[in-house]
Amino acid sequence: MLKGLENIIKEMDIDSMLISDIHNVRYLSGYKGDESYLLISEKSNYFITDARYTEQAAIECPEFVILDWKALGRSINDAIAYITEKEELKLMGIEEVVMSHKQYAELDKMISTKTCCISGIIEDLRTVKQPHEKEYLRKACAISDRAFNRILNDIKVGITEAELSAKLAYYLKIEGSDARCYENIFLSGPRTSLLHGIPSDRKITYGDIILMDFGAGYNGYLSDMSRTVVLGKANEKQKEIYNIIKESEEDVINMVKSGIAAKEAYHHSLKAVSGTEYMSYFYTGIGHGVGLAVHEKPYMSAASTDIIKKDNVITVEPGIYIPGWGGVRIEDQILITDDGCEILTNSSRQLIEL
């Protein structure tokens, strides 16, 4: 049995769990690849993959029995059925939000083991970062700070968003990011109101607002930060909106600590915005946990029921997005402590005019 899982298995009165979410697979096994599953029982830990990954899995996951499902049948389900029979499993937890209906329907016919839902349980464990995870997250954030510093020199009239996005991805990797990471967001001018827009062939022009949202990975642990800058002198409206968002972000950073409800942090983010003409353009999600996944628990919004705890790593990222005009977002990644937080991304939050 893997450390930390005994209590869960006991409390839920199950004898096994099938882990299908790839971040949970990595969290529990150390495996860095894709398309693999864990079947953890009271007696043994199985790692189910295919021949593309068996050697890698044997190196990265020494605590597991490695099974190649293609050698056992036609689908992953054949390997699951093989284990449930061999281990005489009675009740297996499955991640119902990850497994497809097709796979579930087929599996249900193949096995006599009963199943129950365990989605969110490993995700809850993942929210509280262990010392090595905190170290990896600090390193990932430092990489994104260095890449940001480099990309500022490339933002010039005539270069496109897509070119800048490619350069930023290059700087992140040269500065030490994992080879595989997630795509950055690099937007300019009126396109900055597209919260998660895709970098286009739009050329940067003088006076543009430029929004970058990006991150690095370090041993699989991710950073996520955003900065909004202006090429040239910022106009009054750009400055006004930027300062509201900066104040909103700082209001949250200054109040957040272990034990605060996520929705309370959200309400604090509104102080700087409510009463201004921009309130209806303020986005309702102001942050999220970050770790092996770029968006994970806890979620920071008005509707969230999450409580922020010590050793959570979250982003704070208020933003105002006005269709046709543009948007401003400032995002930092922080580590929650008993009495406040440690800010992991250290790039300036002052408005940068290039």
Ligand SMILES: [Mn+2]
């Ligand atoms: Mn984010």
